[in-house]
Amino acid sequence: MNATTHHETHPDAEMLSAFAEQALDASERAAVLKHLAICGRCREVVALASEAAGVEVAALRHEIARPRKWWRRWSLALAPAAALAATAVAVYVHVRNVERSAEVARLEQQQAIENAPALPQTTPQPPMPAAARAPQPGAPEKTKKTERPDRAGRPQTAEPPAPVAQPYETAAAPPPEVMHGLFSSNKVPSETRESERRREANEALAPSESAPNDTIQTEAAYDEQRKKQAQEELEVRRQLAAKAPMPGGEHDSGSGAPGSSDGASTEPANVSAEQSETQPASEAGLLQFHRQLRSMVDVHAGPYLLHLPGGRPAVSVASTDRRTLAIDKSGELYLSEDSGATWDRVKRQWSGRAVAVRKHANEVDTTGAAPAPTTDENPSAPGAVSQPDTVFELVNDQGQVWLSADGRIWTAK
Amino acid sequence: MASAESVAGVQEKVSVSESALPELWGTMDSRLLDELWRESAAAEWGLNRDEFDRIVSAAGSAQNFGLAAEAEATTRQQAAFFRGMRLDDLVLARACATGNEQAWEHFIAHHRQPLIRAAIAITGSETLGRDLADQLYAELFGLNAREGERRCPLLSYRGRGSLMGWLRTTLAQRHVDHFRRNRREQPLEEIDVAAADAMPQTPGAELSQLERAIEQALAERNAEERFLLAAYYLDGQTLLQIARVLGVHEATVSRKLRRATEETRKKVLRNLQRSGMGRRAAEEALGADTRDLDMNLKQILQTSQAEAFKEQAAQ
Numbered sequence: 001m002n003a004t005t006h007h008e009t010h011p012d013a014e015m016l017s018a019f020a021e022q023a024l025d026a027s028e029r030a031a032v033l034k035h036l037a038i039c040g041r042c043r044e045v046v047a048l049a050s051e052a053a054g055v056e057v058a059a060l061r062h063e064i065a066r067p068r069k070w071w072r073r074w075s076l077a078l079a080p081a082a083a084l085a086a087t088a089v090a091v092y093v094h095v096r097n098v099e100r101s102a103e104v105a106r107l108e109q110q111q112a113i114e115n116a117p118a119l120p121q122t123t124p125q126p127p128m129p130a131a132a133r134a135p136q137p138g139a140p141e142k143t144k145k146t147e148r149p150d151r152a153g154r155p156q157t158a159e160p161p162a163p164v165a166q167p168y169e170t171a172a173a174p175p176p177e178v179m180h181g182l183f184s185s186n187k188v189p190s191e192t193r194e195s196e197r198r199r200e201a202n203e204a205l206a207p208s209e210s211a212p213n214d215t216i217q218t219e220a221a222y223d224e225q226r227k228k229q230a231q232e233e234l235e236v237r238r239q240l241a242a243k244a245p246m247p248g249g250e251h252d253s254g255s256g257a258p259g260s261s262d263g264a265s266t267e268p269a270n271v272s273a274e275q276s277e278t279q280p281a282s283e284a285g286l287l288q289f290h291r292q293l294r295s296m297v298d299v300h301a302g303p304y305l306l307h308l309p310g311g312r313p314a315v316s317v318a319s320t321d322r323r324t325l326a327i328d329k330s331g332e333l334y335l336s337e338d339s340g341a342t343w344d345r346v347k348r349q350w351s352g353r354a355v356a357v358r359k360h361a362n363e364v365d366t367t368g369a370a371p372a373p374t375t376d377e378n379p380s381a382p383g384a385v386s387q388p389d390t391v392f393e394l395v396n397d398q399g400q401v402w403l404s405a406d407g408r409i410w411t412a413k
Numbered sequence: 414m415a416s417a418e419s420v421a422g423v424q425e426k427v428s429v430s431e432s433a434l435p436e437l438w439g440t441m442d443s444r445l446l447d448e449l450w451r452e453s454a455a456a457e458w459g460l461n462r463d464e465f466d467r468i469v470s471a472a473g474s475a476q477n478f479g480l481a482a483e484a485e486a487t488t489r490q491q492a493a494f495f496r497g498m499r500l501d502d503l504v505l506a507r508a509c510a511t512g513n514e515q516a517w518e519h520f521i522a523h524h525r526q527p528l529i530r531a532a533i534a535i536t537g538s539e540t541l542g543r544d545l546a547d548q549l550y551a552e553l554f555g556l557n558a559r560e561g562e563r564r565c566p567l568l569s570y571r572g573r574g575s576l577m578g579w580l581r582t583t584l585a586q587r588h589v590d591h592f593r594r595n596r597r598e599q600p601l602e603e604i605d606v607a608a609a610d611a612m613p614q615t616p617g618a619e620l621s622q623l624e625r626a627i628e629q630a631l632a633e634r635n636a637e638e639r640f641l642l643a644a645y646y647l648d649g650q651t652l653l654q655i656a657r658v659l660g661v662h663e664a665t666v667s668r669k670l671r672r673a674t675e676e677t678r679k680k681v682l683r684n685l686q687r688s689g690m691g692r693r694a695a696e697e698a699l700g701a702d703t704r705d706l707d708m709n710l711k712q713i714l715q716t717s718q719a720e721a722f723k724e725q726a727a728q
Contacts, residue, residue, distance in 0.1 A: 012569065013569075013579055013582040013583040013586055014569070014570060014571055014573050014574060014579050014582070015573070016582045016586075017573075017574040017575070017578035017579045017581065017582040018573040018574035018578070019658075020574075020578065020582070020657070020658055020660075021574045021575060021578050022660045023573055023574045024573070030636065033636045033637055033640055034636040036636075036640050036644075036658075037636045037637075037639035037640040037643055038639070038643070040643070040647065040648060041589055041590075041593065043640070043643065043644055043648055043650075043658075044585075044589050044648065045582060045585040045586050045589050046582070046585075046658050047644070047648070047650055047654050047655075047657075047658060048535045048585035048588065048589065049531075049535070049578070049581040049582040049584075049585040050654065050657040050658050051534060051535070051654060051657065052530075052531040052532075052534040052535050052581045052584070052585070053531075053578065053581060053657075054657055055530065055531075055534040056527055056530060056531060056534070056577075059530065
């Protein structure tokens, strides 16, 4: 014990502190307590020190248990919640738009199908003047082939760049009046229109099983569509049988080549010239209308019915007898060699986002002839993607075109 | 008793429990120092092992390991002594007193702000509190010199309680001493002048009997009851303040205080009856005006058994 101030013997600060902290043994505590009972100064010291300790403890407790501001508590959670809500709204709006556009397309297609039989019965348009039927000076000749080197510098025969078709998801079905206008269009050379009419007539008169399929659909929808097509073809045959043949020069009414004026169809317009000599004009017009209907069905109904491995709807589909190619909404390309039963994802060999796939124009000429030589066995061989083998075209979102013979190996056009 | 050689023979055991310590008299055992070094956080503020050993040995020797002056502590008693104290705080205080910069940095980081807050709480004023804390801090830093030698109050800290508690109590001591010195310098206008004494209604003989009975009753109270009575009735402390000092709940203080008051009253009545006063007269005497009593309860409480602590301090 230390002697402190005022000529009195007081416990020192450590003893008083230890007393307040219960750190003394019994004898020391009793001695300090006896002193505190008679010493007002030490009682006051101990009381003040204990009060300061209580304030310190309370400050620490308050600091630990102090509630945070409500906006601080929720600020960290607000940002992710807002982002999540925005994402959910965006996804919802996008899905609604896709569903709505699909529904509109279906309704328009259905409406077009319902209105279709009445259109060929309208009064035939008067023959256009020869000047109007002549090819436009600036229009490219679709049958003309050009020589250009391939990537390795070897010259190869390539077709002139075809007009880029719009993506199927953005193509709208033409209204009935536009359909009617297709028969009176004069923007396509008469020779081409004549060939197209003849080819369409041959296709329409041929058995439905042998008609080339442009799209792959699910079995139920496909069967239903085939039934409709059969009924329509039957109706067309009946109408053709009832009508008299028309002179060969007045063929303008059925000259609406898909893809040349409305951009909704991907069918090429170059047909062999010898077919244009034997096909009556009215028959060709009806067959062209029928072909247009089928093209619309293929474009607007078919791709949405596919179920691709990526889970996204197809926006563009093209097929030959052996292969089927489909592009989904994300731009991925899938290949099926078993009529859509199984799909393989094609490795990306193009830039941008693929938006459309279609049969190459040159392949159409060989559809009815011998099958195109396959390049599956040796895809890397020279000339594997040469012009006669090229059967598919892929178009990206920038309008650039890639060619492929087997759907797996793609070369920039 | 074991020799130093026998202790050195079992050095391979790293962890040393108290029961494994040998009976080594007088000097500090190296294994005990090893264990204390590992348990302490002295290395965090840059204290090396030699400084630590020197500080611990000096602190133990200064208090003779908690034993009487003539007693000689065994190693177990030394270990028990050090485990009963705040060794980290003790080493920190001694390291600061010896001028260790890293120890001062640790002290400032952990005790500077609590010291200021404690001073403000004690004085009830931020200005006075900061002045008080700065003054103590300057002394702790050794700015005060006595007889040409710098004196650091941290040297008086022995690790019995926490270092922060010691700092708070030191602040309170300085504040109370300063207040008591300045209380005599207060102007006379602020001192209430006592009213003139009226004629006492109670006879003088009864008053003198009552004063003696009260003195005897208070003298028979134990230390805790006298502390409760003095703190509550003389100092005006609240039950919460008393409870904090004693480390008990307020309800406990209230219960003990009521019991001490009732016992004191009964004892006063008994003392009055022993002096020849009847029960009714004794109760009437207890109802006398306290202003008629010529006695100083504060003086009575502070002189009774006042020698107890002085005797222990003299030992």
